[in-house]
């Protein structure tokens with residue numbers, strides 16, 4: 001890990017640096033930046049952070065991950081504690097982009113201690129970064145903060161985009177049942193997280209909240225790996241009644257969407273980062289089985305999921321809540337998905353998994 005007090009960050013204060021010069025590669029029109037961007041990723045040591053760090057480094061940008069460590073990576077890593085200012089703040093001075101991903105993982109039981117940690121690690125780091133960025137002489141021109149597609153209500157009936165989607169919290173999920181309290185907790189965290197992000201005034205820094213769906217990567221320990229293991233064990237049938245929608249995004253499109261949001265100076269506020277075609281869980285699992293050439297899979301009824309989640313120290317919300325989230329603003333802005341449909345995305349992820357493990 002770098003000693004943050006040792007050297008001044010690369011490119012700080014460079015007058016030629018202009019985010020206007022930066023145009024993403026791929027489906028986006030326009031020339032690539034003539035100079036690399038300085039991109040700082042608080043909490044960038046996790047699954048999503050590694051996807052972004054690799055993506056941006058491969059494109060010649062300078063990546064710095066803020067970590068509580070110990071964490072080593074092929075890019076610069078700098079220590080922070082996520083709670084206090086320190087020498088790490090100099091890496092944000094003169095940086096182009098801050099992408100905050102810090103937060104205690106949600107794959108755990110929502111007991112009192114975990115709830116506190118899930119909430120405080122997100123709201124605390126966001127407030128800390130807000131106060132630091134607001135006080136910089138040369139703040140990043142754009143700050144993207146993680147949020148979540150879980151902020152929307154349990155939705156089977158229609159798509160949730162940014163303009164017409166309804167936020168969740170105590171909603172009716174069937175004729176007589178309201179959303180369980182654990183679901184309300186997640187929605188409450190997401191609302192507080194975005195409130196903490198948008199409440200601080202940063203007049204020279206554009207802000208985008210990433211309402212991300214589950215990001216699927218062909219790597220061990222990821223959600224894709226967990227779902228794939230179920231398929232391999234012939235347990236990859238529908239979960240619950242299978243009618244709940246799954247919002248998802250291929251990691252390549254996640255990184256490209258973030259790149260697009262960095263480049264597009266006209267976009268700010270909440271943005272859904274999800275593939276345009278969420279689908280019911282039973283179809284989602286069927287396509288994953290197909291991709292693995294495992295046509296059959298036992299279903300997991302809701303009760304079995306609740307019991308299994310208890311023993312696995314996780315929450316059934318992660319599979320039973322219906323997330324029907326669509327990327328209204330990204331599509332309107334002209335973003336093109338490489339993997340808009342799940343069957344093709346699943347095939348690609350399986351192909352990559354096999355290639356890595358051959």
Ligand SMILES: NC(=O)c1ccc[n+]([C@@H]2O[C@H](COP(=O)([O-])OP(=O)(O)OC[C@H]3O[C@@H](n4cnc5c(N)ncnc54)[C@H](OP(=O)(O)O)[C@@H]3O)[C@@H](O)[C@H]2O)c1
Nearest residue numbers: 043045046047048067068082101102103104121146214215
């Ligand atoms: N993965 C998804 O599909 C998905 C979907 C929607 C939203 N999100 C959100 O996007 C963010 C990144 O997701 P991810 O999957 O990459 O998460 P992750 O793998 O859990 O990584 C998050 C990072 O946050 C840091 N962290 C953990 N507890 C912390 C604390 N108390 N204070 C400060 N930092 C702490 C950790 O870094 P260090 O230990 O190195 O400090 C960790 O590597 C998360 O906030 C998540 O809620 C993710």
